Amino acid sequence: MIELDNVAYSYGGGELLSDISLKLSPGSFHFLTGPSGAGKTTFLKLCYGALKPTAGQVRLFDTDVRTMSRDDVALSRRRVGVVHQDCQFLDHLSVAENVALPLTVAGQGTLSEQSNLKELMNWVGLQHRADALPPELSGGERQRAALARAVIMSPDVILADEPTGNIDWEMSQRLLQLLLELNRMGKTIMVATHDLNLIRTAKNQVQARVLRISNRRLQLAGAVL
Amino acid sequence: MSIISRFAGFFVGDAQADRTVPPSGFTANLTLFSAAAMAFLCVFALALSLATGRLAARWGDELARSSTVRISAPADQVDIQAQAALRVLETTPGVATARLLGAAEQRALLEPWFGPDLPLEGLPIPQLIEVTEDSSGYDAAGLRLRLSAEVPGAVLDDHTRWRKPLIRAASRLRMLGWLSIGLIGGALAAMITLAANAALAANAGVIAVLRLVGATDGYIAQAFVRRFTLRGLSGAAVGTALGMMAVFLLPSAQNTGGFLTGLGFRGMHWLYPLLIPALAGGVAFAATRAAARKTLKELP
Numbered sequence: 005m006i007e008l009d010n011v012a013y014s015y016g017g018g019e020l021l022s023d024i025s026l027k028l029s030p031g032s033f034h035f036l037t038g039p040s041g042a043g044k045t046t047f048l049k050l051c052y053g054a055l056k057p058t059a060g061q062v063r064l065f066d067t068d069v070r071t072m073s074r075d076d077v078a079l080s081r082r083r084v085g086v087v088h089q090d091c092q093f094l095d096h097l098s099v100a101e102n103v104a105l106p107l108t109v110a111g112q113g114t115l116s117e118q119s120n121l122k123e124l125m126n127w128v129g130l131q132h133r134a135d136a137l138p139p140e141l142s143g144g145e146r147q148r149a150a151l152a153r154a155v156i157m158s159p160d161v162i163l164a165d166e167p168t169g170n171i172d173w174e175m176s177q178r179l180l181q182l183l184l185e186l187n188r189m190g191k192t193i194m195v196a197t198h199d200l201n202l203i204r205t206a207k208n209q210v211q212a213r214v215l216r217i218s219n220r221r222l223q224l225a226g227a228v229l
Numbered sequence: 230m231s232i233i234s235r236f237a238g239f240f241v242g243d244a245q246a247d248r249t250v251p252p253s254g255f256t257a258n259l260t261l262f263s264a265a266a267m268a269f270l271c272v273f274a275l276a277l278s279l280a281t282g283r284l285a286a287r288w289g290d291e292l293a294r295s296s297t298v299r300i301s302a303p304a305d306q307v308d309i310q311a312q313a314a315l316r317v318l319e320t321t322p323g324v325a326t327a328r329l330l331g332a333a334e335q336r337a338l339l340e341p342w343f344g345p346d347l348p349l350e351g352l353p354i355p356q357l358i359e360v361t362e363d364s365s366g367y368d369a370a371g372l373r374l375r376l377s378a379e380v381p382g383a384v385l386d387d388h389t390r391w392r393k394p395l396i397r398a399a400s401r402l403r404m405l406g407w408l409s410i411g412l413i414g415g416a417l418a419a420m421i422t423l424a425a426n427a428a429l430a431a432n433a434g435v436i437a438v439l440r441l442v443g444a445t446d447g448y449i450a451q452a453f454v455r456r457f458t459l460r461g462l463s464g465a466a467v468g469t470a471l472g473m474m475a476v477f478l479l480p481s482a483q484n485t486g487g488f489l490t491g492l493g494f495r496g497m498h499w500l501y502p503l504l505i506p507a508l509a510g511g512v513a514f515a516a517t518r519a520a521a522r523k524t525l526k527e528l529p
Contacts, residue, residue: 081443
């Protein structure tokens, strides 16, 4: 689905990531960890085509991202759901409309999707907040709304960047349960986090692989935990 | 068919899609106002161009083909010299007709200056001969020479002396009118580009969210383009309507007036200003599209 082959990424100053190879297979659950500033967000951006590698090759659904046009990248977002730590919404639209936004921009905002939307809002526990505006939501509610928005197109892969960074432990667990449920439904999940408790909790319930970025390289860190 | 339906779809729009960009009351009104003001000015520039064009054409057409021979001679000689002049004119190549003006016609020409009651019979009024050229025209210098030899009291006035600078002035004025229309269009494009850039910058967050959820550049651009095109179109429609009304209400003095009071539209020319809103909409469409594409291309 997403393959990285000897990928390096450098900013003007120097190399941030180098020699990274990874293949995300369908249905896998990955954690990505490492000290802040190590390049977790950059790594995820490489995975969803927001950044192009400075060396090596990234393939999104068997297409080299370097050969993809801006529109190709946009269309690939319909197969890769992304959740950020500071999730952004369109503040003038209701939560329900924000969650349905991927459908709207894909031209699929039809009535038949409305029941799906309702179901999805129930699933993330925001049915009573459907008509609220995003600025009225708490941190945990925002994260769940962002997750709902990321999965409404039924993507194959969900990439979450520090989804629990701003919320308390109880809410983090709730979000984790949603991600685990998605994984059981066959979705490929990658969560960047430095919350080791979250990783331990997940490992009790799923075969999760833990990747660590250190010294610009990606290592398998499963044994450490 | 698909072009027409796409065109119609653009104006009907996708209500959902249109809502993705937050409404902006104040700047929207400024864009409307600019488009209206520009359209209003454009109506006058158009009226000026059309009126001076008409004027130049009239002077060119009517006067270029006619000239006058004036016979100033003692009263008993006038008729003889007039007949001699007519004979000369009839044998001049390039002259289509030569006609003596009757007493009544001459009086009508003088009436604006002397009033209707003046007894012209007692005055030594020169006799006028109206000369009409054919398409090839005649040799004015040669005709003058022949007339001076055979008809000492005849003076040929072929109108070119005062007509040419007037036509030149009218053409220049018309050119300035068209240049103004071009400048107005350019200024409108510049204003809409500035407004569109401001809107794109103000909505950078919205654009980032739309990109993240998989909106293509075309989709994002369309939300802005549609909005500014409709503003340009509707603002220009209001400005054009007001401008046309103002031109319509100009006091008319067509019979006696010069070109200033002739400023306005005649007949089919009233349809021309109706093109202004469509052109303004087109300018707004192109300007916003270019601005949106440029901005979006620079975003990650």
